[in-house]
Every structure is written in C-alpha cells, then in structure tokens.
Amino acid sequence: MSKIGKEKLKEIYIIMLRIRAFEERAIVEYHKGIPGFIHSSIGEEAIPAAVGAFLRGDDYLLTTHRGHGDIIAKGARFDKMMAELFAKETGYCKGRGGSMHIVATDRNMLGATAIVGAGLPIASGVALGCKMQKLDRVTVCFFGDGATCTGAFHEALCFASVWDLPVVFVCANNLYSLSTPQKVYTKLEHISDRAKAYGIPGVTVDGNDVAAVAEVASEAIERARKGGGPTFIEGMTYRIYGHHMGDPGTSYRTKEEVEDWKKKDPIARLQSRLLKAKVITKSDIEEIQADVNRELDEAVKFAAESPEPKIEDALSGIYYTAR
Ligand SMILES: Cc1ncc(C[n+]2csc(CCOP(=O)(O)OP(=O)(O)O)c2C)c(N)n1
Numbered sequence: 001m002s003k004i005g006k007e008k009l010k011e012i013y014i015i016m017l018r019i020r021a022f023e024e025r026a027i028v029e030y031h032k033g034i035p036g037f038i039h040s041s042i043g044e045e046a047i048p049a050a051v052g053a054f055l056r057g058d059d060y061l062l063t064t065h066r067g068h069g070d071i072i073a074k075g076a077r078f079d080k081m082m083a084e085l086f087a088k089e090t091g092y093c094k095g096r097g098g099s100m101h102i103v104a105t106d107r108n109m110l111g112a113t114a115i116v117g118a119g120l121p122i123a124s125g126v127a128l129g130c131k132m133q134k135l136d137r138v139t140v141c142f143f144g145d146g147a148t149c150t151g152a153f154h155e156a157l158c159f160a161s162v163w164d165l166p167v168v169f170v171c172a173n174n175l176y177s178l179s180t181p182q183k184v185y186t187k188l189e190h191i192s193d194r195a196k197a198y199g200i201p202g203v204t205v206d207g208n209d210v211a212a213v214a215e216v217a218s219e220a221i222e223r224a225r226k227g228g229g230p231t232f233i234e235g236m237t238y239r240i241y242g243h244h245m246g247d248p249g250t251s252y253r254t255k256e257e258v259e260d261w262k263k264k265d266p267i268a269r270l271q272s273r274l275l276k277a278k279v280i281t282k283s284d285i286e287e288i289q290a291d292v293n294r295e296l297d298e299a300v301k302f303a304a305e306s307p308e309p310k311i312e313d314a315l316s317g318i319y320y321t322a323r
C-alpha cells in the first residue's frame, strides 16, 4: 500500500490516535481550569507520529510550545504529562514547566521551549555531542514555520551543515505564525528552500499524508544515523484550533479555510486507507480507542490526586551549581 508497509502504518495510526485523544482530554481539563495555556496540535498529528515511529529510544528530541504530539510520539507517559499540565509535583518537570515546557528525559526528550526557534541550536549542539562521542543517535527538532524567521534557525542549520551533524529538522508548516500568514513573512513558496542556502537537503511534503511524511522521515533519520548529515523536512499541515485555546482563530482565517482543512484530517485519511486495505477493522479501532481512553482516565486521576509543589521547594531545580 506504500513503501512504508502495513504494520508500520498501523503503528503510526495508533500514535496519532494517542496524540489526538491526549489533546482532546487536555482541552476538556483546560476548560475546567488547569493553569497555563494549551496550544493544540489537533490536525497536525501525522508529522510527529510518522517521524516518531522511526526513532529509537536513545535518539533525542526537541520541540516547541505546540509539542504534546511530538512528546507523545517519542513515547512519553500520559500520567506524567497530564500531571505537568495540572502543575503537580508528579509531573515531568515537577509542575514547574506546564504544557509548553515538558522535558521527558526518560525518553531522551530534552525539552519543549516556548521561545520560538530556541530548540534548533540546542538540537545542533546535541547532535554535535553525539558525533563527538561517536554515538549513532539521531536528534530530531520539531518547530513551526514562523521559527524559520529567527536567527537561531539559521545558526542551527549553518552549524549542522558544515559539521554534517546527525540531526533532522522538522518544520510543521501550519501556514501561520500566530496570526501572521506565511505570505506576509516570507516571499518563499516552500520554506524548505531555506535549507538549500546551507547545502542541506530540503523537502516539502503533504504533512497530512502519513505515508509521505514517513517516507522522507525514515530516509532522513537513516541518513543522519549513517553519518550523511542533516535534512530539513517541511510538512504542510494546519492547526484546526486557534493559536492556543484562548484564541478563536477567526480574525485572520476564514471559516471555509478551516472547513477545507478539516476534510484533510490526517487520522481520518489513514483510517480509511487502513480499513480499505483490511489492515485494521472497526472493532480493532474501538478497542484501541477504549485502551487509550482508559489510560487517559488513569492519567487525569493521577494528576488530579497528585500533590501540588510545596512553596518552600519553589526554587528547587531552577539553579544548577557546577561543582
Ligand atoms: C522569540 C519569540 N518571538 C515571539 C514569540 C511569540 N510567539 C509565540 S508562538 C509564536 C508563533 C510561532 O509560529 P510558528 O513557529 O509557526 O509555530 P506555531 O505556533 O504555528 O506552531 C510567536 C510569534 C515567542 N514566543 N518567542
């Protein structure tokens, strides 16, 4: 059915369902009053799922304020993620980070940052560290289209290129940097052309087509692992909700545009493909969804019942003293 193979596509499908279910639940909890913001990636799940499915546990990952999906695709635990969203002591960052700043070191997920573009030079640095230590680990950095306008983006690509670093830069191009559409901040049609300026292979794919993303991602990851250097992948996608849950997203885009993109939903697309090819049945889907929902119920219960950080510990973990 594609170069990727049925079993891999099914694996990716399950990751997408996990991401969607987590975010839908996080939105429900947000409306009930958990602290902080939620930047939903609903509609963009094919990119992290198709990349994450080809990563090893010891590969590294960096992401952004819209990073729940990327973190889940790297195998992070729902309970510790949810507890972090609830600002609880049992969260990945002991409740100090919240939705936008999750660090899941148990999965070599080195951090989400809300400073646009800031993950990129860290990714090149991590990849340099792996190369110097002769580790065959790949670093993946997820970021948005707007991040490609930052100086940090250009520095990161420059170093990754000249040192042939084992890093894959993955841009989820959802057509907007907050409320600014792509055509306002760049004259390029394909943001992947920016990579060419650094001699890095740049490719633009339909980011809502799992198989298309998986093909380029698997090749890029393998190339990086074998010492072939970095790749830039631009996946064209769309965030169905506003920039964050407090943004209705209606002042800078039309209802028709949103409705058009809903029709290109990556989960529905892959699901009908898998059903048609008899890789999965309707009852398999119900079973997977029931399992995911059970895990989420437990994660929410864990988060709700976990203790809040103590006031006297407020500064712990903030400063590091080198010995
Ligand atoms: C350095 C920096 N500049 C501006 C902001 C404010 N800001 C937060 S998210 C965002 C848009 C980012 O757009 P993009 O990189 O396309 O990611 P998306 O939100 O679309 O996933 C901006 C401008 C910021 N957080 N950091």
Ligand SMILES: [Mg+2]
Pocket: 144, 145, 146, 172, 173, 174, 175, 176, 177, 178
């Ligand atoms: Mg964007």
